[in-house]
Amino acid sequence: MISSDRLLGLVVAGFGCVLLVWLVPNFVSSHPGDPLDPSLFPRAAGWLITLLGILLFLFAGSGGSVPPRREVLVFGSFVVALLLAAFWLPKVGFLPVACSLMVASLLLLRERRPLWALLTLFAVPAFVWFLFEVLLQRSLS
Amino acid sequence: MADYSLLISGLADVFTLTNLLFIVIGVTLGQLVGATPGLSIIMALAIAVPLTYGLDTLTAIAFLISVNKGGTVGGAVPSILLNVPGTPESAATALDGYPMAQKGKPMKAMKYALYHSVLGDLSSDVVLILLAAPLAVVALKMGPVEISALMILAFTIISGLVGDSMIKGLIAASFGILLATVGLDPGMASPRFTFGMLELYDGVPLTAVSIGALAMSGVLVGLISLQGKPGSQSAIQITGRPREDSVVTFAEFFANRYVALRAFIIGTIIGAIPGLGSTTAGFLSYSVNKQAAKDPEAFGTGDARGIAASETANSAVVGANLIPLLTLGIPGNIAAALLVSAFMIHGMQPGPLLFEEQGRLIYGMFGAMLIANFCNLGVGQFGMRFWALIVSAPGTVIYPAAMLLCFAGSYVITGATFGVYVMICAAIFGYLMRSFGFSIVAFIVAFLLTPQLENSVLKARLIMDDDLSLLLDHPVALALLAMAVASVVFLGPKKKSRRSDIPAATGQ
Known part of the structure; x- marks a missing residue:
């Protein structure tokens, strides 16, 4: 082989x-x-x-291996989620896109703990928005 | 004669409230990221670069350097409490830090790490400050032919020292060269590989590529590893310990002076060599100090000397890796490469001319580095207990947050989604490179250095009129090219055996 x-x-x-x-x-x-x-x-x-x-x-060595199919699928899912987020960003704005991206992450990671899920879903996008838009004055949409 | 007024005014520039505030924020952010398992200093730096867009040059550079310094300190926390290095640089710290924590002295282990990290960092900064300007004067005597040869040598050394194989390192560097040619060429300003896209006329944005290849690809790998097992890791608790198990007395600290000295020398030398990094310095110092000890069997059982050896050396790299950057314009490692991207964003071209053209700014940067070390000590002293809580935070919060920061950071680079698309492409490329054992460091450094190399080659060709025999008039360039060939011949075949030593040494 x-x-x-x-x-x-x-x-x-x-x-x-x-x-x-x-x-x-x-x-x-x-x-x-x-x-x-x-x-x-x-x-x-x-x-x-x-x-x-x-x-x-x-002079092929043994370094590196083909990633398992499951890993490639998860990676592909995250990439698709990111591409969709990039596509929708100018249309709907940062916060809805960021929250959707977080939902996709939680679903892919199968996070079931409600506190951590809520934190990821709402606090993380709010923090990033606050950091760029308010503190650094850089527009995100 | 040295221009002391420039030196003093440069150092004085740092003492503004804004600069000091950003140094503290940078150190805190660096320690926080370093303490978070799975996130690396490189990720923190890549994400932090877009945050500096609206800042003054000195504030931006001070902030990024502070993040880098803070990350080196923070990385020791999960090594000690979880036996999982927060950053690769701290992997050797776990060898003695974790056993010491298991013996009921986690806070003491973290304090040892903090003090020696700051000591190593501060000492190498002093070396940088003393050596950089004189070396830059020597570097200024080099012409385009010598600079071209030097860049080629940097490519071969970096490709040879990092990654799985020399061939793969050179392939990664070649892809970096290719990507850097996108946009208008420096000679005739004709478009290359722009495919009719106006956004590509300025080239591929370096920051978006860095965020994608270094940060986002790592975040995605972390997210994949978490899939289906989102639980937190349980760390050794730091509360409820006797005071003597939580403090490091001056006598205890001073007892490791020879270990720290050896570690500082190793870290500084390794930091000054392009391609080698903090991880190598940490392990090499640990190994050398273990061999030098009268009781080497004590290492690995929670010996403070092991922590001192690793932390002093890996932190001594931070200052020293700016020596090739400031004197020759060659980033010593990936953290320095990210600093270059920040330099460029703020209109600075790293290299020997920096001291002539922006001396005041460079001395300001040196001042910021010194202050950041003391902030590192202060923030670490009070923050260790908090970072100990952070190590248990679940990846399901940390990685999505890092992903969103990469996403937002790459958007603000171009102010449009073009930056995000470039970042996603770079993340895919970075993931493939990680999976197949190609060096992202060689790729990024080649991408970064190619415009400078192309300019130098262009000038060299004009000077020599394409007559290669004129190379004989440039003995320094010939020597550098010979060293490049030698590095390919000697570093290539030896890589496998050397690399295989590290996992064995860590027991991981």
Whole structure:
């Protein structure tokens, strides 16, 4: 069975190739030979990523492992909750979004103790709002 | 000759009510976060950077440095009361702190940690103050060719010293370089990887990337680990102990002077080397002091020398890691990298020119560092009992609060949801890097240093007209490049055996 590092090496090297073949030529203007060439560093990064990916494939160690599916699902749920919160923030304002995010957290964490749940649900958003909007005068919506 | 008027006026700048207040708040916040298991100083710093947007430069820097110093002290509390390091830096403290607490002396263990932490921090600040300006004068003699070579050396050393493998460290650094190229290029101001998005013309916001990759990814990992088991951890109680078990007398403190001295030297040297950090310093100092002891078997059984060795060394890193930052513009570790982002937000470019261009501000910062140490002592002296309660707070409150702070902090960076989206992307990237053993430190440091490296390379190419043989006229640059190659050759293969020593040493 192929090790996770070996697979990662392939993915990284593949990304490096995509960078060199498609992304840099299409999204960075190039002036070869000019000392001010804007594509120098993106190309250098592309070559480094490709070569190091190949090295990782060849000399794969045992560091790192694929996270369990359950963990990835929970992580994905939190990311989706954050993306939804970011999407709704300009539309409904900070406090409703923050409270909804807290509800999602409590549900995902299966917190059943009412005192701690209430604290998370109301006190945390109120504290963050107070900190930024009132104390630091930074608008959150 | 030193400009003493600049020094005095810089130091005097700190003594405003606002600055002093923010130093106290920073220290308190740092200790609070450090004392909270699962939250790290890095998370606290990443979240604290957006809080400084509306502050004066000196106040902002003083606040962030205070958070960093406070976190080092606070991290010892859960190590001692729970045997769970509040921060990785304090992992070695648990080796003797927890056994001492189990023997009925939790407050005494925390006091030992506090006093030695402040001692280590204060001593390394003095070294920083004495060394930084003369080293910056030397660094000023370096041209673009030497600076380019120095940056390459910094990349290879950091990639070699942190993370699971040299190859993975260099891959992480390469992704940092790539991400830093997004936006207008420094030579021709033509857009790179902007995909038609105006927000990307200024590049990817560093603070949003830092919050996402360092703080939010850690918070999400913490939230995942809590899933389905939201209970609190039970800590050793500190109340109802005899007074002699709760105080550290001067004689007891002074008895560890040689341990503290060795620890301070180790911490300061390690702090000044880019890539190594407080955790390494703590374990190395513990190990060296144990070997130097006449009764090494006493270490690990609640010996005060173990606490002194770990805490003095890990705190001595805090001041020393600003030496490469202020003299060369290279952040010694991730905390210093976050300070760089704060410097940049407030219009400061770290490096040797800082002393010439903003000397007064730098001396003000030094003053703030010294004051923060004494605040650390005062806040710690009175706050320890409170932090002992904090360690039992459930993660179901702490992690969502940290998540919301990251969310709000990344919003205020750009004043729009663009910052939040960047933060979420960085959090996903950070989570993947953590999962697969890539170094986030190498990624962030490369992301941070690449604009400076690109400018230096650009100037170096213009100077040398792309004739590499002219490198022979730059022996310092050649030596630095040779050291970079040597670091790849020597650090790469040795990493595995060295890294595997640490878990064995901690017994975790």
